[in-house]
Amino acid sequence: MTVPEELVARSNALGADPRNTNYAGGNTSAKGEVRDPVTNQPTEVLWVKGSGGDLGTLTEAGLAVLRLDRLRALADVYPGVDREDEMVAAFDYCLHGRGGAAPSIDTAMHGLVDAVHVDHLHPDSGIALATAADGAALTKECFGDRVAWVDWRRPGFQLGLDIAAVKRANPRAIGVILGGHGITAWGATSEECERNSLEIIRTAEGFIAERGKAEPFGAVVSGFEPLPEADRLARAAALAPVIRGLVSTDQRQVGHYTGTEVVLDFLSRERLEPLAALGTSCPDHFLRTKVAPLVLDLPGTAPIEDVVARLKELHAAYRDSYRAYYERHATAESPAMRGADPAIVLVPGVGMFSFGKDKQTARVAGEFYVNAINVMRGAEAISSYAPIPESEKFRIEYWALEEAKLRRMPRPKPLAGRIALVTGAGSGIGKAIAERLAAEGACVAVADLNAGAAGETARGIGGPDTAVAVTADVTDAGAVAAAVDATVLAFGGIDLVVNNAGLSISKPLLETTEKDWDLQHDVMAKGSFLVAQAAAKAMIAQGTGGDIVYIASKNSVFAGPNNLAYGAAKADQAHQVRLLAAELGEYGIRVNGVNPDGVVRGSGIFAGGWGAQRAAVYGVPEEELGVFYAKRTLLKREVLPEHVAAAVFALTAGDLGHTTGMHVPVDAGVPAAFLR
Template sequence: MSDSTPKNRLANLWDDAKAAAMDEPGRLLYRSNLLGSDKRITNYGGGNTSAKVEMADPLTGEPVTVLWVKGSGGDVGTMKLDGFSTLYQDKLEALRGIYKGVEMEDAMVGYLPHCTFNLNPRAASIDTPLHAYLPYAHVDHMHPDAVIAIAATKNSRELTRRIYGEEIGWLPWRRPGFQLGLDLSRFARENPNAKGVVLESHGLFTWGPTARECYETTLRIINRAIEWFEGELSGKPAFGGLVVRAADPQARRAAAAKLMPAIRGFIGGDEKKVGHFDDSPAVLDFVGSRDFEPLAALGTSCPDHFLRTKIRPLVLPFDPATGDLDGLVAALPQAIEDYRAGYAAYYERCRHADSPAIRDPNAVIYLVAGIGMIAFAKDKATARIASEFYVNAINVMRGASGVDTYQGLPEQEAFDIEYWLLEEAKLQRMPKPKSLAGRVALVTGGAGGIGRATAERLMGEGACVVLADIDAGALEEARADFAKRYGSDQVRTVRFDVTDEAAVAAGFADAFAEYGGLDILVSNAGIASAAPIETTELSVWNRNISILGTGYFLVSREAFRLFRRQKLGGNVVFIASKNGLAASPGASAYCAAKAAEIHLARCLALEGAEAGIRVNVVNPDAVLRGSKIWSGEWREQRAASSRLEVDQLEEHYRNRSLLKRSVYPEDIAEGVYFLASDLSAKSTGNILNVDAGNAQSFTR
């Protein structure tokens, strides 16, 4: 970042040396990634970029102009070259002759595949004509908060002229598509000196002859808006001033941990949802302000915002000064039902004869004065991104309401985008959700061999997983590995000792604030010891009972409390042991504790059944690889008891089994997945032995 760049301005990150080594498509990607790296420029998945590039036709070898433009569903900040659609510019121009007016606008999308260059499989987006018909080599379409704050005012045309003069034009709201592409083309033809245009209630278009000039124009136009708002808003209280002070950070998070499972329980019956909590300064300024509720009721302006957040949020009235969270929870059913009824009425008012059926009528965004913002969606990433989009909307409302009258998109226009047949077709093309999508799991001993393999199996099926362990270093290592492979949204960690009642409660509350609730508990934390009864110390006995008995009780109790509050059922899987069923000499403390664990599971299966809470057990045996209990004295003790060398243990256990096979952590994980998933929906109180066969542990 340049030292001369003022603190709140966008810095010019263009590196000529890097760009010089790239071809034109490479520079387009470079520009796109730079723009998408800052949410002040555009939000996740929002906006698009393009370049018109001279290339050799793969059939004739003749030079042709190819439009490279961000394809459907991509994100400019993270996309690669394969995220761009490529289309023959001359064929796109030919589509002008086919187009007969706005009544056939949707049909024009069907012609875009006929313009594909070089059999590129990346589908072209609805915004393709917006780039194709501008007579410039490089075009950026961004959604910067500062510019949308201009576009979302009642007098946006006049403000655009005041801020930019003739350099940036203005076009009235129109849904993205073929006609808007022609509108932009006409504007550019009539205003050859303009560098871009503000689209009412939408965003910004800028252009230039080179990738660098286009990029720098985009930054300059956004920075001018940021600077103008700084001057206009200086000394003015945001949103009419603060009227509700935020609770302290610890109290806010505790409130989220209590509220989120309650909300999730009311909205997650048909489809499990994952939550995200945001109490950033921008959010707290908004939800604590005088104008908070009337502004929230107006809805968002930019189409990208309300497609992610619905047309408006659900405001949950709360006074942190009284701290009556129980009262707020008690009021949730009526508040949620009222929102659903309002959404259904919106659908009925605006629907067309061919509109798709009404979708999920629950709110995505929940706003609580003094506490913050909660978002719920089908997965963590979608909930987090929805939250980020609403922060963008807050920034827009802050600017727009501070200089003029803020206006959301008209209700009918919002509906026509939300229930656009093209949007519905896009939704129908989405891949089928994975089997554990929307579910949240907590795995104790999650940084060890069986726990880590289990977490990976559940994540692979779409679950969000909280790894709980006492080993901070191993936790961080596991988190970093999973975040790299599955995405940071899928994994969280909590460090606690399962024998510490207060720490267990705090760890679960932390998990609830991160993901909004819980569906699966895998109780796996463990130790092992071996000694004849006459030499077994009381401390060793107590430690086994404490971790394998009391620890399993404490985490199960916390999970049961949450499951009953959520009223969505639940799933508990204990990792026990063959030794819980089959006596073993020289390990009485361990065997007794594991037997207690199994019987606790049976009792919990009886208690939880009426609430849809299933409790089952996986019994491993001799899982040497990756298991913490097999590192150290237990390995030596087991080898000594069988009169073996340590390195002979694995072969010994393999040959001892009926199937003559070794058992690995991923084998246990497969058993856990079966019991935690709907594959075993009619099973509770069961024991699944994963031990390659041991007659002593056959259940009877």
Template sequence: MTTIDDLISRSNRLGADARNTNYAGGNTSAKGTATDPVTGESVDLLWVKGSGGDLGTLRPSGLAALRLDRVLALKDVYPGVEREDDMVAAFDYCLHGKGGAAPSIDTAMHGLVEANHVDHLHPDSGIAFATAADGEELTRKCFGDRVVWVPWRRPGFQLGLDIASIAAQNPQAIGCILGGHGITAWGETSEESEQRSLEIIRTAEKFILDNGRTAPFGGVIAGFEALPAEERRAKAASLFPLIRGLASTDRPQVGHFDDSAAVLEFLAAEEHPRLAALGTSCPDHFLRTKVRPMVLDLPPAASDDEVSVRLKELHQAYRDDYARYYDEHADAESPAMRGADPAIVLVPGVGMFSFGTNKQTARVAAEFYLNAINVMRGAEAISTYSPIDEREKFRIEYWALEEAKLARMPKPKPLATRIALVTGAASGIGKAIATRLAAEGACVVIADLDADKAIAAAAEIGNSDVAVGIAADVTDEGQIADGVAAAVLAFGGIDLVVNNAGLSISKPLLETTVKDWDLQHDVMARGSFLVSREAARIMMAQGLGGDIVYISSKNSVFAGPNNIAYSATKADQAHQVRLLAAELGEHGIRVNGINPDGVVRGSGIFAGGWGAKRAAVYGVEEEKLGEYYAQRTLLKREVLPEHVANAVFALTGGELTHTTGLHIPVDAGVAAAFLR
């Protein structure tokens, strides 16, 4: 294997185990030689995981390759700790070759330590030592002189010099504990570096297990125990829209819910208020969780009204405290305050609600706070948890380099942070709509009568951070309530609903049975009403506005033969649009409709027998029905599911913010169905 192959394999193994490091946390490196393509001579290089990458999924493209001689030469031009940020730009002048990732702030640590392989990781057990009040003494007690203590210093060139110096002064050492931060290990071979990293992590784990207190968080607070699972999930679904709305005061957020045993244990324990107030310590943690979480101080048995009032009070207090934190530590060079809402909200007996600009960010924030809980447990077991102070946290959170990293992020897609629920979305028009909404940045919940098909359709669109599939019979009030709750638990709320579920029975009046009539109206008229009603409850609780879109039909305004039940139902849906637009406008909820015509290809309705019946009505072959519909339009074009999806995006993508109560024809021009 090549040096790069060894580095990638080691990184993937270390990153695959959450005990070793968290998502996108830490970095690894290797030194070796390559041929200079200009001179043909051998050149010493440093390969190091680039900025923003993840060890568990690292690929060669995620490495930065630098000339080692130039990295080492930076020691001679280092301007001192007051200007160490200048050195990050200097790394760009050390790069070798084309492509690759941007060098991270930790590049100096890897280049300056005199070892061929270096691992910098954020294991919970290591950070427990790093954040213990007597961490330096505990490090000696646990490791002897095999692992050395490095006092807290913000990541950067000076920290690299510190570690390199301590490593040189302690040739017996295999690595170090970085105060307030994590661990670093080194070795002459990739295998040796990996084994030393694992030795530090596992030794720390064993020391905590053998020497730690059995109840580091204290006893259980009476009445704060976890609710039973079903009751807990129901409570979470009820609270989530309100909490998400509060957490989106400055800018919209997507949510994630975690009711794992570790979270519930922490929130039931006596010491959780004190520890939560101290906040997290490792930079990777608090950059994602903010300086501290917001914690509800009521027991699970408190009434919904009590909880609602208290959450609003605590949210305002949190915002005030965050503004205080910013004002106390900001100076003339500090970036503007990015937002004062919490990223983590803890509710005893229920669980943890986390937030971010997308589902992955929200989920990762929860994972990092779970890491923080594990760190606090370890530190409290062997000592007292003592994270870095607020001033140091602020220096990292509002670091110019962090601001530059945020500025490099791609512009959000039009529907970023929006959560969409699409009914009848496992096939046809619904699937096309869900696919388009996800492509534009939305989190999508695919609801369908067939759960397996809904789950499969969601998997085609993306992973569970993008789309989930749920079973929902839109005629069943209970299933709709359950489906909406599932959507809320998946992403935090609902912002956009598309009432698409439908079927069609094409019969003349005298052949249309009461059963036909009731089925058509139950699925589309009743179903749209039930979905809109439940979604509106969520949207009102969030206070973020929203969109409800009905996929009606040109038949809602056009009178054709042999179609009494279907067309009457579509007319019902069309008027629901107008009625709900009038009622929900004061809540910022816009309600609009789309009137397609003759969507044959890809349509579940047409494939289910409707196409054959309509073809018989018009006297054409079924396979030519799409062509027939196209020829009767003004534009002579066939309407496809994607065209309906385009119209949904046009209504919800941010350009028609002042439009409600509108029906958009997507029929290629049917004069008899013109709106008037």
């Protein structure tokens, strides 16, 4: 196994266990010799996890590769702490060949420490010691001379020099506790380094468990206990859109809900508010969770209207407090304030709502706050929790290097931050719409009566950070409400609904039964009404507007043969668009429709018998039905599911933001279906 392969294997093993480090947190390195292709001489290089990577999923492509002699020579030109940010740009002059991934701020630590293998990690147990008020003394008590203490310093070149000096002064040490931050360990071999990292982590865990007090967060506060699960989830679904609307004041956010035991227990304790006000400490945690969470100060059983009113008051106060925090610490060189909304909202009895620009960011923010809860519990168990000062938090949050990283991020996709619910998305048009919306940046709830089809579509789109499957019978008001609740619990709210669920039975008037009529009207007319009603309720609570799109049909205006029940149901849908556009405009909710021609290819409706019925009506073979439809259009083109999906995207992506109550024909030109 090569040195890089060995490093990747160690990184993956450490990153696979959340007790060792958080997602995308920490970094690992190894030193070794390669032959310089120019001089043909052996050259010592450093392989180190690059900026933004994750240890658990690291590959060789995620490693930065630097010449060690040049990296260490930077110590001779280091201009001092006041200008240490300049050293990051200097790393580019130390790269070996193309250098691999971009070097992170911690590269200096790995290069300057005199050890072949180095791990820097963020374990909850290690950070608990690092944030304890008497952390240095506790580290000595816990480890003796096997682990040293390094005072808090913002990550950078000077911290690398500090750790290197501590290692030289403590030859028996296997690593250090970094005040307010995490741990660093080293070893002569990859196995020894990993073993030393785990020894520090597990020894700290054991020390806290043995020495710590039983109830570090204090007693349970009456009325703040977790609600029963069904009540808790119902209240979470009701509050999620409200909270998301509030925290999207500056920029639209996606949400993540966490109702685990560790969160609910913390929210029930008497030390909740004072500890939460202290905020997180580890830089990786802090950058995701912000200076402090917003904490609701009402019990879980409080009337919902009181909770909503109090959340609005607390949110306004939070924004004022955050603005004051910025003004206390900003200098002329500081970046502009990026937003005053919280990233974490804690609701006793219910759980935690975390937010970010996308689902992954929101989920990871929640995971990091769970890490912070564990850290606070550990620090309070053995001492008292004392995170880094507020001024240092500001220096990290508004660090020029962080600002530069944000500027390098790719431009957001048109539907980034939008949350969509698409009905009938297990196949055909609905599937194509769900896929297109996700491809354009939206999070999508894939709803279908067929659970297997919904699951297959969602899996094809991506993991749960992008798409979730929802089983829904749109004729059942309870099932529709549950589908909307599932959407807001998955992603925090709802912005875009596509009423696509449908079916069709082709019969002349005298053969159409009451059952035929009721079924088609239940699914399309009633189903669209129920979905629009439930979604509008959530959108109005959210307060950020939204889009409702009906997939109607050219048959809503075109009188085709043997098609009474289907055409009438589609005409009902078409007029719902006009009625709801008129009613919901005051809430910023736009309602539009799409009128496709017959979409044969990939259609679940046509494959389920409708195609054979329509082919018989027109006297053509079923396999030629799509061609038949195309020939009767002005453009002589067949309409496919992706063409309908393109129309939905056009209506919702922003360029038609002043359009509501409109139907877009997607029929390749059927004169009889022209809108008048």
